[in-house]
Amino acid sequence: MAKLASILFAICLSGAYAEERPTVSLDDGLIRGTYKMSYHGRKFAAFEGIPYAQPPIKNLRFKDPEPVVPWKGVLDATSHYKCLQLQLQDIRVVGGEDCLYLNVYVPKEKFQSGENLNVLVHIHGGAFMLGDPNEMSGPSKLMDRDIVYIxxxxxxxPLGFYSTGDSILPGNYGLKDQAFALQWVQKNIDKFGGNPKSVTLTGSSAGAASVHLHYFSQLSKGLFHRAWAGSSSALNPWVVKKDxxxxAKILAKEVGCNSDSVELLAQCLRERPAMQIQDAVKVTYKDWLVPLSPFGPTIEPNTPTSFLTTHPYASLISAGVVTNAPLTFVTTTGEGLLPSIFYYQRLNELNQRGYSYNRTFQEDISEKISEYYFDYDPITAENFDKFVKVCGQRLFENGIEKSIKLHGKVTKSDVFFIRMDFGSTASGLEHFGLPHAGDSIFYYDVAFQNSTLGDKQIKMKDILLDMLVKYAETGKLYVENVELQSNLKREDLRHLFVKGPGDIRMQSSKTLGGLDFWNSLGLDEDENLYGR
Known part of the structure; x- marks a missing residue:
């Protein structure tokens, strides 16, 4: 472990310096973190860059995660890591293959085992293709509350989800990493003052889809006790890959691994430089593909180490493997804004391509979509909100609505739903509503969003943080002067509508809109594959 070796140092530092930094003794070895300041000025302990699995390199590439080899000396837990990924801004590969590290944040200067603070574990988003926790889910806001955060x-x-659909290259390595990190939490979080019996799993976008997928995995049983999923679910059409x-074939050809033997293919791919494999992702992208996720979760052959062996929809309608734990879904009123906004400057091309649907659907289905949403009109700046609605309903809202209703029928635990409409923090986009995963800024530090909050936003942050932290303690939503209602055993949708700090109320509706239309198209998914 070259990287690990480089960040280990002997216990030869001055006593005064060592005492200034928090130290924790794990079964794998000693770690030393640092202190940071929270959003409102609270000093907290930060341990960043703790290895939770061996580096997935060489023969461990495309393999299940393996336990860490214990180290000697003290691990300097003040490092940030990014998994290898193709950065879309400049089509450049960044990060490293040795990246299976986690961060632990404790809202205290001094702590010890047995304090039993509730634990929050967050999974970052990024379409299963990109992202990292340090840029997308920083700790400073949460550290104003008494909760341990990971x-x-x-x-x-491809390094996390390359699959040939068999037991040799089954895929889902990234999801198995997530489950392995949750195992690490169970084994170690008590040493940070956390309660391993009170773990709340949270995520945004693909991270939320991941959160939901853990409800269907044999590898995740007993590793979490409630969850909070923002802006995605496992039933979103882009999450589980059909084929x-x-x-896999396109990428293999690009890097020169053309064997018909899966064993030889796997060997060839393990011999290729990781940078070459990740750079080859460019050829798997299809123009106008939304979201940009050619690699993602798959259904695996049924083995003891499989993460997902049945489609989540099939599990829900058959009451199969579904964890019985409280679950909260969150959507925003501008869910479709994040993907659609990239086409705002390309409206002519968008219209010429038949709303881009012919690439995905049969022509008659494209016609129906055009009629239903646009009355056959071209997409313009004036009706662009309709295109935002198309993207939001198809990519996010329909799957979340199905998830809420089906979970409410097959589990005994509460299923809550929050609808966020507090306006966009991006100038010029306010009339579209809060964009996809836009509520993240109220809980986490998000590098690519404006982190400066106004007075009203700070009030909103405090209300939402209190709600999340209370949920992490009780599995129930709580807002002052509002009677919260679950979607357990209901046909309608009961949701907490959040318009602003002074406007939070329960609402009921039959649907978020569009679900019946999309179901009527006979697409090769969910109801049309597995029944109702």
Whole structure:
């Protein structure tokens, strides 16, 4: 472990310096972190860059995560890591293959085992292709509350999800990393003052889809006790790949691994430089593909180490493997804004391509979509909100609505739903509503969003943080002067509508809109594959 060796140092520092930094003794070895300041000026302990699995390199590439080899000396837990990924801004590969590290944040200067603070574990988003916890889910806001917080890296893109659909290259390595990180939490979080019997799993976008997928995995049983999923679910149409071999073959050809033998293919791919594999992702991208996720979760052959062996929809309608634990879904009123905004400057091309649907659907289905949402009109700046609605309903809201209703029928635990409409923090986009995963800024430090909050936003942050932390303690939503209602055993949707700090109320509706229309198209998914 070259990286690990480079960040180990002997216990030869001056006593005064050593005493200034928090130290924890794990079964794998000693770690020394640092102190940081929270959003409102609270001093907290930060341990960043703790290895939770062996580096997935060489023969461990495309393999299940393996336990860490214990180290000697003291690990300097003040490092940030990013898993290897193709950065879309400049189409450049960044990060490293040795990336299975996590961060632990404790809202105290001094702590010890047995304090039993509730624990929050966050999974970052990024379409299963990119992202990292340090840029997408920083700790400063949460550290104003009494909760232990963990975020972590997991393998992304082909290194995390390459699959040929068999037991040799089954895929889902990134999801297995997530489960392995949750195992680490169970074994170690008590040493940070956390309660391993009170772990709340949270995530945004693909991280939320991951959160939901853990409800269907044999590897995740008993590792968490409630969850909070923002802006995605496992039933979103882009999450579980129908035929992962398509992208697998394209990438293999690009890097010169053309064997018909899966064993030889796997060997060839392990011999290729990781940078070459990740750079080859470019050829698997399809123009106008939304979201950009050619690699992602798959259904695996049924083995003791499989993460997902049945489609989540099939599990829900058959009351199969579904964890019985409280679950809260969150959507925003501008869910479709994040993908659709990239096409705002390309409206002519968008219209010429038939709303881009012909690439995905049969032509008659594209016509129906055009009629239903646009009355056959071209997409313009004036009706662009309709395109935002198309993207939001198709990519996010329909799957979340199905998830809420089906979970409410098959589990005994509460299923809550929050609808956020507090306006966008991006100038010029306010009339579209809060964008996809836009509520993240109220809980986490998000590098690519404006982190400066106004007075009203700070009030909103405090209300939402209190709600999340209370949920992490009790599994119940609580807002002052509002009677919260679950979606357990209901046909309608009961949701907590959040318009602003002074406007939070329960609402009921039959649907978020669009679900019946999309179901009527007979697409090769969910109801049309597994029944109702």
């Amino acid at each position: 975020n972590f890296n997991y393998r992304l893109g 992962p071999s398509v992208s």
